[in-house]
Amino acid sequence: MSEIPEVPETTGRTELSGDREQAVRAAELDAADPLAAVRERFVLDPAPDHASGDADVYLDGNSLGVLPRGVSDRIADVITREWGQLRIRSWNESGWWTAPERIGDKIAPLIGAGPGRVVVGDSTSVNIFKAVIGGVRMAGKGCTEILVDATTFPTDGYIARSAARMTGLAVRPVEPARIADEVTERTALALVNHVDYRTGRLNDLPGITRALHSAGALAVWDLCHSAGALPVGLDAHHVDLAVGCTYKYLNGGPGAPAYLYIRESLQERFESPLPGWNSHAEPFAMDPSYEPAAGILRGRVGTPDILSLLALEAALEAWDGVAIEEVRTKSLALTDFFLECVAAYVPPGRVRSLTPSDHQWRGSQVSLACSPQLAADRQGGTPLAGEVMDELIRRGVVGDFRHPDVLRFGFTPLYTSFADAERAARVLGEVLGALPDVESGAAG
Ligand SMILES: Cc1ncc(COP(=O)(O)O)c(C=O)c1O
Numbered sequence: 514m515s516e517i518p519e520v521p522e523t524t525g526r527t528e529l530s531g532d533r534e535q536a537v538r539a540a541e542l543d544a545a546d547p548l549a550a551v552r553e554r555f556v557l558d559p560a561p562d563h564a565s566g567d568a569d570v571y572l573d574g575n576s577l578g579v580l581p582r583g584v585s586d587r588i589a590d591v592i593t594r595e596w597g598q599l600r601i602r603s604w605n606e607s608g609w610w611t612a613p614e615r616i617g618d619k620i621a622p623l624i625g626a627g628p629g630r631v632v633v634g635d636s637t638s639v640n641i642f643k644a645v646i647g648g649v650r651m652a653g654k655g656c657t658e659i660l661v662d663a664t665t666f667p668t669d670g671y672i673a674r675s676a677a678r679m680t681g682l683a684v685r686p687v688e689p690a691r692i693a694d695e696v697t698e699r700t701a702l703a704l705v706n707h708v709d710y711r712t713g714r715l716n717d718l719p720g721i722t723r724a725l726h727s728a729g730a731l732a733v734w735d736l737c738h739s740a741g742a743l744p745v746g747l748d749a750h751h752v753d754l755a756v757g758c759t760y761k762y763l764n765g766g767p768g769a770p771a772y773l774y775i776r777e778s779l780q781e782r783f784e785s786p787l788p789g790w791n792s793h794a795e796p797f798a799m800d801p802s803y804e805p806a807a808g809i810l811r812g813r814v815g816t817p818d819i820l821s822l823l824a825l826e827a828a829l830e831a832w833d834g835v836a837i838e839e840v841r842t843k844s845l846a847l848t849d850f851f852l853e854c855v856a857a858y859v860p861p862g863r864v865r866s867l868t869p870s871d872h873q874w875r876g877s878q879v880s881l882a883c884s885p886q887l888a889a890d891r892q893g894g895t896p897l898a899g900e901v902m903d904e905l906i907r908r909g910v911v912g913d914f915r916h917p918d919v920l921r922f923g924f925t926p927l928y929t930s931f932a933d934a935e936r937a938a939r940v941l942g943e944v945l946g947a948l949p950d951v952e953s954g955a956a957g
């Protein structure tokens with residue numbers, strides 16, 4: 514990239530000479546980290562085409578989590594033995610048929626749900642559809658609208674609008690912080706992201722859920738960016754419906770199936786808009802008339818994606834003996850430390866944090882907005898901010914870029930170390946420091 518001059522790259526080894534203070538601090542924090550050994554449960558080898566041969570600092574687990582060690586062997590066994598040799602018998606003998614609810618019960622403790630409240634399958638988008646239409650069908654007769662988080666990840670908005678058209682309701686986008694003031698007795702439900710994918714802001718799940726309930730509306734939460742990163746407390750906060758993906762902080766793999774949570778007391782009233790045969794009370798009766806299965810099974814649709822489901826099940830073993838509360842403690846310490854290092858290494862005015870400094874409102878990522886000059890549209894496409902991320906990746910620090918100016922760094926406490934955080938901030942400082950002077954418009 515032409516705008517970023519060549520400067521010596523960091524080696525990735527801890528260099529105590531130049532940036533002694535932060536590097537020493539990182540080493541101390543890693544030595545005291547009770548989750549440090551959990552990192553060994555993940556494959557963090559260098560990519561085969563990596564020039565230096567060093568492993569990357571991987572800060573993109575909020576998009577695609579890292580491969581947990583046990584998954585490859587488990588999937589090889591599923592393919593060679595369960596599918597290759599047992600074939601059709603595996604639906605019963607290998608537990609394929611019951612995998613969606615069995616794996617749902619394994620995710621449940623991580624999101625504060627009791628058994629029988631979570632079912633795994635389909636994509637997040639499809640589960641949003643089930644939850645929104647299922648929620649509207651349970652809402653009061655006079656309801657005329659659905660509220661949608663105005664800052665939502667786009668798929669939620671697209672699906673909510675389509676679901677609203679199908680049910681004759683209107684959609685009203687509302688900032689999460691305004692939902693308590695905007696909800697009315699005409700609101701069927703609100704669909705809200707627990708953590709904002711762009712800024713990393715944590716929304717007030719208990720407070721918003723309470724406010725919705727006081728107005729008689731249901732609370733539907735998208736947990737994609739919180740599940741596996743922080744405690745959610747679905748049962749404790751009486752959330753009605755929730756969905757989430759499993760390929761981010763749950764490390765289930767690319768395209769891993771999503772999940773649907775239905776509050777226990779609502780399950781018998783839940784009418785799926787996708788009542789496939791797997792959600793029937795007696796699927797193998799092949800009855801032409803539909804009768805929903807009892808409980809969470811009615812959230813199923815068709816034949817589950819067994820290879821992906823069982824990869825996810827193996828991936829969840831990385832959580833053995835790990836409490837979500839200790840993950841949260843480490844996540845906040847990592848993001849605090851990264852922000853400290855950014856302040857120490859990055860020249861003033863080049864980036865500002867979009868992620869709240871207050872722990873109460875912070876998820877498990879840090880989003881840095883680049884100065885307007887770096888974010889400005891340039892002829893031929895990507896803003897310079899996008900090229901900054903490309904350069905970071907080239908130097909072995911993997912985050913991602915979101916238009917127009919956001920550098921995102923996701924922190925997955927199961928495998929991210931404090932040394933990773935220090936190295937990422939140091940390389941960011943080198944890349945941004947090598948740019949020609951820009952006006953200081955972004956500091957703050
Ligand atoms: C908040 C949120 N919801 C939904 C999705 C994606 O949905 P799907 O799993 O259907 O691709 C994402 C990310 O891809 C997301 O960040």
Ligand SMILES: Nc1c(O)cccc1C(=O)C[C@H](N)C(=O)O
Pocket residue numbers: 575576577666710768
């Ligand atoms: N789901 C993804 C995919 O299939 C390909 C690339 C990225 C994704 C993502 O998860 C994007 C992500 N939800 C985000 O927060 O931007």
